[in-house]
Amino acid sequence: MKLHILGCHSATPRSTVFPSSQLLEINNELLLIDAGEGMQIQLRKYKHKFNKIQHIFISHLHGDHFYGLVGFLSSLRLIGREKSIHIYAPVGLKEIIELQFILTKTDINYPLFFHELSSLESELILETDKYTVKTIPLEHRVYTNGYLIREKTALRKLNIDAVKQYPEIETWAYHNLKRGKDFVREDGSIIPNETLTLPPPPTKSYAYCSDTIYKPDIIPLIKGIDMLYHEATFLEMHKDLAVKTKHSTAKQAAQIAKDAGVKFLVLGHFSSRYPDETQFIKEAKEIFENVDIAEEGRSFEV
Ligand SMILES: [Zn+2]
Secondary structure (H helix, E strand, C coil), X not given: CEEEEEECECCCCCCCCCECEEEEEECCEEEEEEECCCHHHHHHHCCCCHHHEEEEECCCCCHHHCCCHHHHHHHHHHCCCCCCEEEEEECCHHHHHHHHHHHCCCCCCCCEEEEEECCCCCCEEEECCCEEEEEXXXXXXXXXXXXXXXXXXXXXXXXXXXXXXXXXXXHHHHHHHHCCCCEECCCCCEECHHHCEECCCCCCEEEEECCCCCCHHHHHHHCCCCEEEEECCECHHHHHHHHHHCCCEXXXXXXXXXXXXXXXXXXXXXXXXXXXXXXXXXXXXXXXXXXXXXXXXCEEEC
16 A cells, blocks of 8 residues: 655645645556646656546645546546546535536536545445545534545465475465465365465555644544545644644644554645744654655555
8 A cells, every 4th residue: 555645735736735635546446536736737747647646635724625526537537448437526526527518518427436535424435346435534624524534454475485385286276275265185184274375465544634633532433543634724833724624733643643552644635824844743753753745756555
């Protein structure tokens, strides 16, 4: 699992920074999380293949989180997309997007599915054989969800040296061994799976929480995850603004990370009022050590 930051600033695009958008790379697939203006340009700039995106998750209906989406969907049509696209977003996004296609007489010629969200409880919204995606109910000025992505347990690894010691094990049996089954010889005797395979690599988990006020009741949902991206629009010196606009400070994001026992925290959604963004790290480190800041074009191994 790898996180690629396309945009991590609040409000408006500027000459060098972009509003919220990121990719989570998982098993050669790219999950697009939020689609702020300019995300297509960022995809091109950092050479991410459009074709690897099939699932798109939008946190809330503020422009800095989805104004790049309609352009992206339109481009997919122009470059001959055939595979389906699934969009998970608050109720209303479908209407917004479809109206633009109707009035511009744009014929979307690939399968496009909207999964509209309105629940105030966490829900499982996507399950594949490799991972699951759940919503994380957040609190902002409009209905907002974060997203929690968890890898499923991978297959066990073949211990080739061990397997080679048993000529009766042919390659057709490898599939079952990777799935944890014992090898049964023709005479009925058994070679236990543990002697032939190694444990699968540990599964990874990632949560995206933006935008939101300080909301400690998300902690049980994200307990012990490998990486948390949490918004930190403000520093503590502007805590009053954070309360008023329903955003968080770096210190509050760090407190969530600490209380949830996450392994690593990435801060983002910075307000443009701060010329030196290392201040966010400094403030957060007073509470939680394993923290860094997002930056356009930066990638983080989960
Ligand atoms: Zn925002």
